[in-house]
Amino acid sequence: MPPKNSKSPSRSSNISKNRPGATTPGADLKWWQRPVRMMRRDYVGDFERFMKSDLAKLARESRDRWHINCEWVMATPGCAPGLAHQTLFNSSKFEKFPKLGNFDMLREYLPHAKKYGVHLVPYVNMHWYSYDFAAQHPGWEQLLEDGTPYGRKHPLYGNGTTLCVNSPWRDWAFEMIREVMRTGVDGCFLDGPVIFPSCCYCETCRRLFAEMDGGGKLPSFGDWSDPLWKPFLQFRAESWANFMKGAQEAAVSVNPEAVIFLNGGGFHTSALETARDPSRMEKFQNFSGAEEFFHCSTEYKSPFCSLNLARFLAAGEKPAVVFTHHALSTWHYNPLPPAEMSNALAQTAAGGANTWFAIFMDAMDTRAGEAFEGMSVAKFLAENDPLYTATSSAAETAIIHSNRTLYYYLTRHKALVAEAGGGREKDLVFEAAQKPAREDLSACRTVSAKILNNEISGSFDAFNFAHIPVKVLWDEHLVPEKLQGVKTLVLPNMACLSDRQLAAIRAFVEAGGGLVATFESGCYDEWGEPARRPEWLKFLGIEKIEGVFAPSRVEEYMTVKGRALRGFADGYVMPRTVNALKVKAAKDAQALVYFNHPIGLAYAKMQGASEWPAVLLSKRGKGRVVYAAAPLFESFNLHHLADHKELTRAMTRLAAGTAGLQVETCAPGSVAIETRAQKGRLLVHLVNTTSEMKRPMERIIPLRDIKLSIRAKGIRRIKACRLNKTLSFTAAKGRVAVRLPAINDYELLVLE
């Protein structure tokens, strides 16, 4: 049901006001299946501040100034020294946070929240406990292999420990969830539990693993040579999902409409260390959520992080939510600059996810103006709620994100474990690859993870900068119904795929689809075991994989052959990728780019093209395969070179065949374009991140005269919702051409 008492967003919506006969999409959806805009006020232990507040005013502000319809009030503290065992509401079953006396944060605030149409989903800390509490409950702590509790060796946030999902603590946790639900709230957000790296070796875990089919004695953590290592990884992921199943049952036992969800993870090989598996988890939660925090970092940070995470999470069956701190990275008591905050929210919504932010209340004493200024996009989202309801990605290009590959990718090419030179000139000496290859499995895993993490992030951004809207498909989405509307599939070094997945990909291409695949895609089975798959290699255009080039980021090149790649002249020379395979092309494959003979030295003469192809084009059935014998996107993520972006675009265009790309535009790469579909509408989101380019990012530079050509049929009207302007356009050959006169930070085009 839509929130009661709230200012109906559809009434103030420009789009629905002007359009006769419009029906509200998704009218039959539950509240959490409609657009949810969440926030948390963070008091960091100073809950008396909340107690002394005018709660009615807070709730009104939630709706009118923060533009939210769902709020997390703390049910248990998430602060030092690990106070997850205390409650901030009244319960006869648990210890109360002493400073609150009889004040019940949930029950006191609930009527005010309801009055303003704000659903209450309290925050429940499930991962950070004090040493004292753990000492009272032997057998509950997560243990390292040597029996040391994890939190004694790695104190959480400097002080505190963590408990095991398989231990008897789970029953304590489920009772906590039931007690929270008994206050009358709409659900619970669980912050944790977290299965920590190198855990868990507690008595219960040892026993359960021994009893499991194919189980036995727990292997050493990270021992890739132990046959029980992979079963252990499965056991950990299953343990977490099993905990979540119990948690959900506990919540709905009190309120059948209860929503519950936790802080999951994004697309990173650390999923292995922390046992994350979004598709396993989504069965037991109402939202797939993950953090995109810490906007400034000493490492490279994509300008499109929130968009990328939103797309990844929105691939699932459940609504997605991206968590954004309204805080300047690790300086929590300063709000995020308004430009960045608006941008993060716009990216999240454009990617099909719900928004969430936390504001640290001490920041509001002096910086409230800035904090509220960051809400301009939030206001727009609230006012145009129907345009974000019941939408799905309309991207014609789909990137496969295989969790199995994140877990099990372990390259068999030991020569990749040579360290590539940093490319920095120091004392007139380039750091070049000099170290001998370490031939142990864990070094191979380290290098595999590094390649994969860069490849995945880089694939998102290469497509963003190339203005190619993409959607994400998880492992289990390689089925015909999920591939409807997809014209091109992308395998960014998705190495560990099952025979069934490969068959689905081949069927898709043979029926007329395009495939862009890189590096070792499909070279391993779904357990990461090297697979002998001559048919698959042939399908990619490969006769044989002969080995690898030494990794390098200094003075190596590749050369374009012929004119098949739009935008590249015959003989065009561009930087080689850091990593590269030596493959022999299949007879029926056409080589479009060749790796040059290695130079191995800086300021030495170029050596010309070698016999090793870098990019191959093969016709397969009615479709086309474009294969790069390199993790092309890894290099884009590392070096951000225009040539690699243009190569991505040219390869995708070739794979798409005569249909061409979904979107063509003159916009700079700093404008991300996303397409989403709603009944009778195509929604084109444009997020402008054009700014000072380097931190401090304080201002978005508005752009003018953006020309777009978009594949869309039967369009009668195009409206730019933030400009509140109907745009003129021309239509021909299944495409519309439209000029957007101006864009500030975000625009939503509605094509009807």
Ligand SMILES: [Zn+2]
């Ligand atoms: Zn355990």
